Each structure stands twice: as C-alpha cells, then as structure tokens.
Amino acid sequence: MLSEQTIRIIKSTVPVLETAGVEITKRFYQMMFTSHPELLNIFNHANQKQGRQQTALANAVYAAAVHIDQLPAILPVVKQIAHKHRSLGVKPEHYPIVGEHLLKAIKDVLGEAATPEILQAWKEAYGVIAGVFIQVEEEMYSEAEHQPGGWEGFRAFRVQLKEKESEVITSFYLVPVDGGPVADFQPGQYVSIKLEIPGEAYTHIRQYSLSDAPHNPYYRISVKREDGADSRPAGKVSAYLHEQVKEGDTVWLSAPAGDFVLDEQDTRPVVLISGGVGLTPMVSMLNTLVQRTPERPVTFIHAAVNGTVHALKQQVLETAGKHPQVSAYFCYEQPGEEDRAAQAYHKEGYIDQQWLQTVVPDAAKAVFYFCGPLAFMSVVNHSLRKMGVAESDIHYEFFGPAGSLESR
Structure with missing residues (x-):
C-alpha cells in the first residue's frame, strides 16, 4: 500500500503529466531502446514512428496518477494492456527495465522540477502498479497455456489457405504444424503473429483480429x-x-x-459497425451469433471507400440471406460505377447520426460494437451517445495502442 504522502505527491504531478506526458514517454522509449535494443523484438516499430505508443503510454501514466488512490478504477485498462503484453511475451523481468527508464525520463524532461521526493514517490507507485500488471499477466499466461488446445509462448502454424478478399485485404487460414487442436477464443479477440523478415534486424510482432467464428480447426486472420x-x-x-x-x-x-469480446449472454438486438479492415472482429461476431443464437436480431453496418476494397462482402450477404434476423448495410465513400450498377450499397458518403437513426430506430434498446479508423470511431461514438445509447452498451476496439474517443 502507498502512504498518504506518496499519494499526495503523485497527484500533485497530474497537471505536468497532462502537458508533458508525451514528451516524457518519447524520451523514455529513446533511452530504453538505447540501453536495451533487444526489446525492439517485442515493440511495434510502426507505432513508435507514428507516436501512437508514446501517446498510449502517456495516457496510461496519466490515468494511474489520477487514480493512484483508487487503483481498482483502472483495472479495466490494466487488463486491456495485460492482454497485449501476454500476447507479445512481456515478462516480469521486463518491468524493472521499464521502471528504471521511466524514472530517468521523468527526471530528464522535468529537470529540477523532478525533486527527489517526486522521483521516490513515483518509484514506489510504479512498484505497486507493476505488481498489479505482473499478477494479472501471470494468470493470463497460465490460462493461455493450460486451456484445451492452449500453449505457451509462440506456436508454429502452417498457412493452409491464402485467399484474396479485396484489392487490399487477404485472408490467411492457419492450422497448427504439430497437428494438435487450437485453443478456443471469444469472438472479437486477436492473435499475435511473429515474423522474422529477411533484411530486418529485429523480429516483428503484429496483432490481427480473428475473422471467423470459434470452434473451427483453423484460425483465420x-x-x-x-x-x-x-x-x-x-x-x-x-x-x-x-x-x-x-x-x-x-x-x-x-x-x-x-x-x-461479444457478450453472448445478452439477448438484446446487437449492432455491429465497422470501417475498413475494422470489419474483421465484426465478422467473427456475426458468424458466432448466427451459429449460437440464431434468433437474436443483428444489424451489420460496414463502411468502405468502395466495393473494390470491401472485404468479406459476399460472405456477409450470404449470411444475411440465410438468416432473416440479420440485416446488412453498406456505406461507400466513393462508390464506383459497378457499385452503383449492382446497388450493393445503401448510402453514399459517410456514416452519420441521421442515417444511423433510420437504420437502427430503436438504438436505446440495442447493444453496439464497432471498430475502424480513429476518426470513424469518434463519429460513431458521438452519434450513438446523441441517439441515447447508454455508455455501458457501447463497445469498441482500437487497432494498435489504445487511443481516446473523448477529449480529456
């Protein structure tokens, strides 16, 4: 437990973290990778270059400072990050390295403002927060390994089928090389894929949502x-x-x-909204719903630039055709002549609140899941709130480090 004095000091740093948080985390990653370049085998280099990882960490540190006297309030965020850590292979021995360089970055950026009292308080607070992460991740590692079909670390899979879905999206059907069963998953979850690319100095790991229902002998990304x-x-x-x-x-x-993940115990109408490649977890949810709860009403809404980049379209249309309780709507920003001729889309332009209200007139009685580019998700989130949808009925996923759909 942290002392009242430590809590008070941590809370006193909230204003500076709000303004200098990203600068601190940028410096943190620079210093850590210089001292421990082997960690570049774990971290996403693209997210580093775009600044997304630095921003996500700054938001997490800020949240920890704000809630330092009520850490259970940030447990949902801890679990979300812990899932990522487990899938990447972050281990307890990495936490002292992170703590050391985070303190160095705070001192480096804040200069004289980082007093010995502040640094000591953050050292104590980091130790408590790291302990929470380690405990949660230990449970996740154990569950991943000991579940039926589970395994530890990374497991070899063979590409059984490679199928082009659109001009920009390709599906990979993956089966275990050892011939064993695959672990079950919840619709909406992802897997991490690890590759050693010729000419690259470090291993690359990326997370991709599983795009088909569970209980198949393969994984599809x-x-x-x-x-x-x-x-x-x-x-x-x-x-x-x-x-x-x-x-x-x-x-x-x-x-x-x-x-x-999809709440399969909920029996209310469900609305799945996606933009671009954000449809992958939505298709997994759709396929699961029609298999397990075929009576549950489902509205599937997808936005794409046009039909040439719209993946898995025919599969969704076939599903809607076979299951009367499923309604599918497509919104194309720039429909081509073939799109218009086929009338395979329902709106030209962007998804907005006015159109959503016509598609989902009883929005307050439904539960929503959505995924896509950040700007797209911000519009959807804002529209749903304006339509009277409760915050507890709005669920979304960021591809990559968590961002924010609301201003602080």
Whole structure:
C-alpha cells in the first residue's frame, strides 16, 4: 500500500503529466531502446514512428496518477494492456527495465522540477502498479497455456489457405504444424503473429483480429496491406504477408487474447459497425451469433471507400440471406460505377447520426460494437451517445495502442 504522502505527491504531478506526458514517454522509449535494443523484438516499430505508443503510454501514466488512490478504477485498462503484453511475451523481468527508464525520463524532461521526493514517490507507485500488471499477466499466461488446445509462448502454424478478399485485404487460414487442436477464443479477440523478415534486424510482432467464428480447426486472420498514407509508414509485416508468405509456409502465433469480446449472454438486438479492415472482429461476431443464437436480431453496418476494397462482402450477404434476423448495410465513400450498377450499397458518403437513426430506430434498446479508423470511431461514438445509447452498451476496439474517443 502507498502512504498518504506518496499519494499526495503523485497527484500533485497530474497537471505536468497532462502537458508533458508525451514528451516524457518519447524520451523514455529513446533511452530504453538505447540501453536495451533487444526489446525492439517485442515493440511495434510502426507505432513508435507514428507516436501512437508514446501517446498510449502517456495516457496510461496519466490515468494511474489520477487514480493512484483508487487503483481498482483502472483495472479495466490494466487488463486491456495485460492482454497485449501476454500476447507479445512481456515478462516480469521486463518491468524493472521499464521502471528504471521511466524514472530517468521523468527526471530528464522535468529537470529540477523532478525533486527527489517526486522521483521516490513515483518509484514506489510504479512498484505497486507493476505488481498489479505482473499478477494479472501471470494468470493470463497460465490460462493461455493450460486451456484445451492452449500453449505457451509462440506456436508454429502452417498457412493452409491464402485467399484474396479485396484489392487490399487477404485472408490467411492457419492450422497448427504439430497437428494438435487450437485453443478456443471469444469472438472479437486477436492473435499475435511473429515474423522474422529477411533484411530486418529485429523480429516483428503484429496483432490481427480473428475473422471467423470459434470452434473451427483453423484460425483465420484477414490482413490489410498498409501501403502508407497520411504520413503513416508502409506496413512491413502486412506487405510481407501479402507478397511473400505463401500457402504451406510457417508463421508463429501466440494464443488468442483481448478483452473486446461479444457478450453472448445478452439477448438484446446487437449492432455491429465497422470501417475498413475494422470489419474483421465484426465478422467473427456475426458468424458466432448466427451459429449460437440464431434468433437474436443483428444489424451489420460496414463502411468502405468502395466495393473494390470491401472485404468479406459476399460472405456477409450470404449470411444475411440465410438468416432473416440479420440485416446488412453498406456505406461507400466513393462508390464506383459497378457499385452503383449492382446497388450493393445503401448510402453514399459517410456514416452519420441521421442515417444511423433510420437504420437502427430503436438504438436505446440495442447493444453496439464497432471498430475502424480513429476518426470513424469518434463519429460513431458521438452519434450513438446523441441517439441515447447508454455508455455501458457501447463497445469498441482500437487497432494498435489504445487511443481516446473523448477529449480529456
């Protein structure tokens, strides 16, 4: 337990963390990777270059400071991060390294303002917070290994089938090389895939949502090739998977993880909303719903630039055709002539509140899950709140480090 004095000192640093948090975390990663370059085998290099990892860590540190006197309040965030850590292979021995360089970064950025009392308080607080992470992750590691079909660390999988779904998205059907069963998962979860790319100094690990229902003898991931846009670097892993990995090749996976999951005990109507490749966990949820609770009403809404980049479209249409309780709607930002001729979409432009209200007139009686680009999710979240949907009925997933759909 932390003393009242330590709690008071930590809370006194909240204003500076709000303004200088990202600067501290940027410095932290620079210092840590300089001293421990082997950790680059774990961290996503693209997220580092884009600043997403630094921002996510700054938000987590800020939240910890705000709630330092009531740490159970941040347990949901701890579990979300712990899922990522377990899937990447973060271990207890990594936490002292992180703590050492986080304190160094605080001192380096704040200078004389980082008094010995502040540094000591943060050292004590970090020890308590790290202990919580280690305990939660230990339970997750044990569960992943000892569940039926589970395993420790990374397991070899063979690409049984590689299937092009659109101009930018390809699905990979993966089966265990050892011939054993695969661990079950909850619709919405992801797996981490580890690759050693020729010419790259470090291992690359990426997380991809599972895009089919559980209880199959395979895992399916549907990967978008990231060519780079809007100052974002091109995706080395996605390009390698698309261009180099072939049927019969071996990749390495950690067991399924993630807390963005479908509540299968809920019987209310469910609305699944996605943008771009954010449809992958939504399709997993859709396929699960029609198999396990075929009477539950489902509204599936997907937004894409146009039909050429719309993946898994035919599968969704076939599912809706077979199951009367499923309604599917497509929104295309820039529909092409073929899209218009086929009338396979229901709205031109962007998803907005006015259109959502026509598609889901009883929104307050439904539960919502959505995933996609950050700006897309912000609009959906804002629209749902305006439509009277309770916060507890709104669930969403960030691809990559957690961001925020609300201003602080």
